[in-house]
Amino acid sequence: MTQSLVLDGVRIAFETRGAGLPVVFLHGFPLNRRMWDPQLTALSSQAHLIAVDLRGHGESDAPLWRYTMDRFGDDVVAVLDHLRVAQAVVVGLSMGGYVALSMMRRHADRVRALVLTDTKAQADTEQGRVGRFQMAQAAHRNGAGAVADAMLPKLLAPETHREQPTLVRHVRSMIEGMAVSGIAGDLMAMADRPDSVPLLSTIRCPTLVIVGESDQATPVPDAQLMADTIPGAQLAIIPRAGHLPNLETPQPFNDRLGRFLADLSPSTPQS
Numbered sequence: 001m002t003q004s005l006v007l008d009g010v011r012i013a014f015e016t017r018g019a020g021l022p023v024v025f026l027h028g029f030p031l032n033r034r035m036w037d038p039q040l041t042a043l044s045s046q047a048h049l050i051a052v053d054l055r056g057h058g059e060s061d062a063p064l065w066r067y068t069m070d071r072f073g074d075d076v077v078a079v080l081d082h083l084r085v086a087q088a089v090v091v092g093l094s095m096g097g098y099v100a101l102s103m104m105r106r107h108a109d110r111v112r113a114l115v116l117t118d119t120k121a122q123a124d125t126e127q128g129r130v131g132r133f134q135m136a137q138a139a140h141r142n143g144a145g146a147v148a149d150a151m152l153p154k155l156l157a158p159e160t161h162r163e164q165p166t167l168v169r170h171v172r173s174m175i176e177g178m179a180v181s182g183i184a185g186d187l188m189a190m191a192d193r194p195d196s197v198p199l200l201s202t203i204r205c206p207t208l209v210i211v212g213e214s215d216q217a218t219p220v221p222d223a224q225l226m227a228d229t230i231p232g233a234q235l236a237i238i239p240r241a242g243h244l245p246n247l248e249t250p251q252p253f254n255d256r257l258g259r260f261l262a263d264l265s266p267s268t269p270q271s
């Protein structure tokens with residue numbers, strides 16, 4: 001069931017399932033919290049799951065104003081405050097991972113552990129920033145469908161495109177449901193985000209890095225860099241998946257994430 005809070009006139013939507021270790025899920029661009037449905041179903045017996053629609057996405061408002069990774073991170077912390085959650089495992093996919101790294105930089109005391117999936121620590125290159133501008137103009141002129149056309153080939157593995165047409169349509173409909181103000185806000189926020197590589201070696205919480213083996217948007221070497229630089233981080237490469245392994249191959253993704261969460265949870269007494 002959707003819950004929400006209003007921050008300076010902006011409604012932020014989220015939902016919760018289950019009880020126990022708090023785990024907050026942060027979706028990628030240009031998606032929404034529905035991308036975590038397979039995890040909300042599979043892991044709700046194990047933890048207190050919180051899935052947030054970042055501002056500009058899903059059932060949250062999409063104000064026509066400045067978006068930044070820090071603003072997204074502050075919104076997530078406001079949701080945790082609202083739920084009286086002192087610390088959560090932060091699971092961020094792609095842009096959600098950029099938000100998780102911002103939280104690590106500014107709210108490390110709220111992060112129990114990190115799961116960085118199909119994301120990267122480097123800032124955009126100059127060429128990447130030009131691409132963000134062009135995509136924002138395409139969205140402005142032709143709507144969210146133009147963004148879906150540009151993003152879908154990069155989001156899903158070739159075998160997903162061939163074998164899972166229902167999933168391809170689901171991802172397209174999430175993108176087409178986005179407001180152009182949210183799309184442009186995300187693109188500006190991603191273009192402006194800082195380089196997080198220097199942050200990596202300072203991270204002290206348990207960290208799991210996950211990547212789909214065919215991810216074209218944030219490929220395996222980006223994941224390897226994070227796993228090699230964050231002290232003690234674990235790396236999981238998910239076969240037959242692209243940029244959205246949690247949707248493309250949910251079983252291995254859930255197994256790996258479930259094991260990580262189980263290792264963090266206080267052991268339950270045997271009866």
Ligand code: MLT
Pocket residue numbers: 027028029030093094095096190217243
């Ligand atoms: C995402 O999935 O959030 C985006 O691909 C991230 C990006 O474009 O850098």
